[in-house]
Amino acid sequence: MALENKKNENFGEWYLELVQKAQLMEYSPIQGCMIIRPRAYFVWQQIQDFLNNKFAEEGVQNAYFPMFIPESMLKKEASHFAGFTPEVAWVTKGGNEDLSEPLALRPTSETIIYSTYAKWVSSHRDLPLLLNQWANIIRWDTKTLKPFLRTREFLWQEGHTAHASREDAEAMVAKALNWYREVCQDLLAMPVMAGVKSRSETFPGAEYTTTVEALMPDGKALQCGTSHNLGQSFSKMFDVKYKTNDEKQEYCWMTSWGVSTRLIGAAIMLHSDDKGLVLPPKIAQVQVVIVPIFKDLEEKKMALLSANKIVLQLREKGVRVHVDDREDKSPGFKFNEWELYGVPVRIEIGLRDLAKQGVTIARRDGIDKDFVSEEKVIDFVLNAMQDIQTNLFSRAKLFLDSSIIFADQYKDLKIGLEHKKLVQAYCCDEAAEEIIKQDTQATSRLIELTKEEGKCVITGKPTKSMHYFAKSY
């Protein structure tokens, strides 16, 4: 039942084996598209709930815009769209007839949404306009499919806001990025670094792009969410104007921000091990599995009696419990299966446990089994779940922190990358970044602005831009 590939030995194959055997995804007949199975889709629903709550607190409302974008509309803002053109899928036929104008399937929705905002915004009283949509996105990527991380269709949310001032837009960009940091860290137990993207990695049309990035066990960075300050470029393209308090016409300041189903892949890749999936309890569809151990029906009945008592109490506390009372599988088979599926806590109830008026509890994050007496089971499980959530985060945080090294020489940067580190280095401009990229395949993941100047590892010029370099997904 365990995986054939090892996380430390052949990481790429291990991941592909994991996502299939743990029933997280299935390949589809369409090249580059995958099926998200319930165990993984459940994670997405938790992400949706988490963010919808944040949105509601801040007055961001959900809406839905068409997935089609007319070609003419795209041409209107060619500078933005040029970045997407090679990846656009086109609908050219409806029913038996050719369309008079090809329709793009949204690779992102700035154009369709902002052309509508122009109708809705006329006064400062209409601002801020804060909308989000949960939608499927199509990018006809020619690279190889990587389940969850790179697929031609994926699910995401995209927030699109219009504001009366640059400051309001900047505050919104920061707020969204903070939600993304929270969803990664507090829900998915995945530590991230937050910062600004370099010019060459900035969203087409944006003034600047902020990002949260996680580090995967193979030393590659993974962009988990981005939040863009679009300034007034889109409002000028689409004529999104408002009348100020003193009757002047001004262009709106806009932002957009999104996270996608790739977050599922990131969390899976980060936490799982050679036995299979490891899930932080908050995103596990089944948080606790109870395995009654029996040799005959009489024993089964006794074990189930005890199991059902625990189930009722745990459900009352909001815990998602499953009892695996199959008769045609051995306890050992069941243990392995639920470990493969990433269930955080396993409760075993056998005759020996019953005799001692307790149960045996095993944690998926690898700490030994415990015998727990009946009256302490519920507290023990609740604590274990909290502890697993924290433990997975701490473990990943330790890995991230220990992976960051500073390089003040270009050769150290290269050595760092060879050792799969996330390398901090001063870098003065796009040209220098490009040299590093060509040479090492690593890109600047984010920039930290420092108070003191440092020397660019390529040009030696003084700069305050400290970049984090890594290869990336």
Next chain:
Amino acid sequence: MALENKKNENFGEWYLELVQKAQLMEYSPIQGCMIIRPRAYFVWQQIQDFLNNKFAEEGVQNAYFPMFIPESMLKKEASHFAGFTPEVAWVTKGGNEDLSEPLALRPTSETIIYSTYAKWVSSHRDLPLLLNQWANIIRWDTKTLKPFLRTREFLWQEGHTAHASREDAEAMVAKALNWYREVCQDLLAMPVMAGVKSRSETFPGAEYTTTVEALMPDGKALQCGTSHNLGQSFSKMFDVKYKTNDEKQEYCWMTSWGVSTRLIGAAIMLHSDDKGLVLPPKIAQVQVVIVPIFKDLEEKKMALLSANKIVLQLREKGVRVHVDDREDKSPGFKFNEWELYGVPVRIEIGLRDLAKQGVTIARRDGIDKDFVSEEKVIDFVLNAMQDIQTNLFSRAKLFLDSSIIFADQYKDLKIGLEHKKLVQAYCCDEAAEEIIKQDTQATSRLIELTKEEGKCVITGKPTKSMHYFAKSY
């Protein structure tokens, strides 16, 4: 602020004016596609929550399948797909290259889902397989756009299940239909009739289709949800087989069922009036609006003090409250606006109310204003919300019941339809149905099987099939 069109005078125009002015939808630049605005999308989210809870109780899990379906897969089951071919939109280009095979955008997902089920099902232990997906659907309809009711892209859920026996599949079909009855009646306050579709109205490839139908104020029926027993036709087409307990290979018994965002349109059309939107409290984004009435800032402060106390208490009870403290709008303007937006309960707080230590409360379903003393406000509001929910349902039920007439002669059927009734009549077969359709544009909405035989209104032949005829959306 009130609508220019009257519901009783020019229903079609009234509906179009309503959905725009109440900010439920916006036209998009793409012909046949619309934008769902937050006030309407919120209704969809309530429908999602309602059904997701039912699904979870029954073990139906959410998943996500690609929106693309290869042409070759469609050809494989031509009998089913023939019904959709004229409405399929085709992707023929990805990036700058022509695709080797055109991809259909899903008009429904039986084919892609069942070809996958064939991989997942091998033993009776894999059954039942109960999945649902929330997705966007594309049908390149050539008829005119009708907001929510007929659009080329819409949102829906589609349940797809595989079972080990005909009985299990039949039970699932009935269960899903019952969920749809509940979502219509208990959430949307919209009474429906449930029954079986006639042969000519059956889903392509299904053994039979069950339906819930609502009656709109203009006498047209609206199909609100359908649940199909697919028998073994799809399992044979896609080779979805399982091994029985005694090692025999059998084809699965399958079902599919769905409701869409047209439900939003149905509820809106049914309940609203000449002042604008009327929403059952359960689906209203704002359930209670508080309008402080003031002439100066001192009065405003006093009214807000009282308002905020009520807000806190209502929020504690889970009520969605908004305080409209704008200074540049008159109370009258605000009353009209919130009536247009369908807020079920309005609380007015003026000096006169404060002096008497109470507030004035108005209900959107048209019953007079009440003065309510401070200590009774919360109970009054909670009761009012329940009462409005019930009242809207009862009102609609009365309309539905009084709209049903029985015709034992064809001329009575025609007179009934002219008077916008839902006409019960015996009808013996498809040919007879077709005559009625050609003659009156009315279709059989559903069939009730009666114990006693009656005479077909067209042929005079005895039959137990009592149909309900109406024009439809």
